[in-house]
Amino acid sequence: MRKGKGNIEAIYNKPWILQRADPYVYRHEDGAYYFTSSVPAYDGIVIRKSDTLEGLAQAEEVEVWHMHENGVMSHHIWAPEIHYINGAWYIYFAAGEAEAVWNIRPYVLECKDADPLTGTWTEKGKMGRADGDEFSFEAFSLDATVFENKGKYYYVWAEKVGVGKQISNLYIGEMESPYKLRTVQVLLTTPDYDWERIGFWVNEGPAVIKKNGKIFLTYSASETGVAYCMGMMTADEDSDLLDPLSWRKERNPVLQTKEEIGIYGPGHNSFTVDEEGNDILVYHARTESEIVGNPLYNPNRHAMLMKVKWNENGMPVFDFGK
Template structure:
């Protein structure tokens, strides 16, 4: 059997897959039109490819969240389903040359998120009125946390990574704490970016993967980690890899891996890495509207010291 990995779902960027207690895998991602949130589910990862697609929310024609719906994530928090996503009121850039996204949430209290009604909850307010995107949530030691990317006008670059406790699944319960900003060369190619965080709790540590640089072949993935007993709201608790943990594999024509999530395989001990990448670099026109970022899935490996080994985006190593 070939060691090369083929895309799981084509033309779906920013993929998020989670396995719920009902036994289903749930998949959502950015659609090329950036106009809606879609969800599909199946009893296996492979089954997601041909699973029915449910459009659970469409953007309005006008208003603060009427353009460029990016990077939805589906989470089950405190007994209800939530989708966190970024959207803007315009496609135009602001005076800093930035998009104008803010984070929003919708909720479904039904047992079946594909059958119940979705309620728009409004903006997830971080207290910083600036470009933000790519929020995720996770629970650690009974506390629900919010983790996302946002622009600080006082810091060079497009976005940094922040964490905060949550009071409710759609409201922060404390001030943002910055965990990482673009500082290494591989984080600053094309654009100075830290975005797309995802959390994995294993081997006595809390890991945060993230993506950096422009969303072309320079896009790469980094890693933060803290001991599971540490104060996650203290930046000093976190360590940062000085090198990317996954980058383009030109030898196999897989470029710009990033914006990942984690899910489990056939057993809870098997961790699967979910990410997007392109299979060519000759993008015609604005990369924002290029639809060919595809969703990939591969097994995550581990070192003898209990650190995740991401390998190449093109192979199962």
């Protein structure tokens, strides 16, 4: 394990881990940090481990699973997240098929060994929808995250509907097991506002942070270039999280491009804490305004860190300043 000593203050809102989009950081109960992300080749799932947050940048990267040669899970391996649920490790990710690369669906891996870097990962297949649910995971589905509240686990994901360019919405369901939903899908948010509709109509990349009796769900919107940005929804932790009326959506983005400091298209975030317990936003962004080639395949989305501030109303503030 990498200890990683140094001045972490110097790395906020700068490229931290290069060419690692959709970054996800999990701090385990023993204090160890785990990092995973999409890799530029979109061909497998990697994990890093360190006993400090800063140390993840230099930690050895281990590929724990590689895509199939054909069939499902054989193309576009995207946005993995690593979670620890009921004594086992789970990776949630999206993948397409070599024969139909845009048949993106959500899948689950399980590891029951103590160390997820050296343990055996078992494929649990496509995420299972609830009995009676005819819709979930039948179309382009990706960016799943999992969170716990009041002893229940919830699964939030993006799925496209409609025709033409299609619309990417966010849905939520309660989980029956780490790889099956108990409840039918509930629509959380659709791209309502102009800043969610640039290039494509997109809500994706959900992430959850809980504080002050509230659940804050951030998500990303619009195409993946300069327009990419973060929105947020809020619910009371005692409310019915499967009731769309429990959630309040912010009218404006909570994080977006800041040209003055050279950060473009911040989004697809996760949350963790530093060694002192301070809340940290982990996100990806670009450092150039002009993207060479197709934005999807340009590798220059870098993982970055930001301190989360909290205002007098108990709401998170995402500010590029220290």
